[in-house]
Amino acid sequence: MQPGPLAQPDQPIQPITVDPGADKGDTSIVERIRQLIISGELGPGCRIVERDVARELGVSRTPVREALKRLAAEGLLEIAPHKGAIVAKMSLRDLAEIMQIREALEGLACRLAVNDITEDHLNDLRKLIDEMREASETGDLYRYSSCNQRFHNVILNIAGNRRLMQMLELIKAQSVRERFKSLLNPGRSRQSLNEHKAILDALEARDPDRAELVMRKHIQAVALNISNLISDSRLF
Structure with missing residues (x-):
């Protein structure tokens, strides 16, 4: 071509x-x-x-x-x-810097969300988990990625910190290509689904420490998965 x-x-x-x-x-x-x-x-x-x-x-x-x-x-x-x-090309150093910032900011957002989360919010997150499960089972990575993004956006909106949202929007945009392609790793969507379920469980329990911790662990897992793929010239 x-x-x-x-x-x-x-x-x-x-x-x-x-x-x-x-x-x-x-x-x-x-x-x-x-x-x-x-x-x-x-x-x-x-x-x-x-x-x-x-x-x-x-x-x-x-x-x-x-x-x-x-x-x-x-x-x-x-x-x-x-x-x-x-x-732009993504180096391992670029990835590390981006994901360190994202881990801190999204962990904070999840902690803040505990204070104002409602049952309606939780139902929205549960529905997204169900959609992500269906997308994972059918191999529809575009749908999975879209639901994944919406899940995180719901939490950000609940947190209600506009500047936090603006900073995360910018930092996440810099790795959006890598985050999507990381889902090509066999089994990653299923692992990611379990991580999002753990986040939902912590929010349902209204436990701010646990909510921040599981979100941070999720972002760490994303970073590790991308770093394992970033040297593969077929993907990056």
Whole structure:
């Protein structure tokens, strides 16, 4: 397969396809490119050509430039002089730094959530656990990843700390590709499901110490799983 028009020189990707009636604003462009990075269609080291993205989407180069800057701020792209935007690579050191911060912040969020969690919140988390179980059993990793993210977002929303949410949104975006691909590891989705059930159990018990601990252990397990895969050139 030949490279698509949006990346150079050696990553076999599909060109961006656009619904003629879809929103062509900055946010839409950001989301489309982000999904291509997460899925691996735009692999690490791919150069994204601004003019080609603009032509493919039927927009001027200005919103594309702003979208690329936003993705660079999230850590998904690097802006290199005379080269433009390049899909960022993840090193073991990058991973360690990101996951150390995420462990501390998500552990805190889980502790804070204990104070305000309601039975309705718990029911929402239980339903997500059920969806994750179904997705794991059917091998639907996209659905599993989506439910996983929603589970964590429910806890963040209960915690109610806006700045904590903003910091986590930024730090999690920097490893979203690696977190998704780590689910390809045989048995990882089942292990992850058990970790989320332990988090739910701690929240049901309204035990802040235990809630923070099991969340931290979950993030540690995620970090370990990604680090075991990150050197595999087939995935990263």
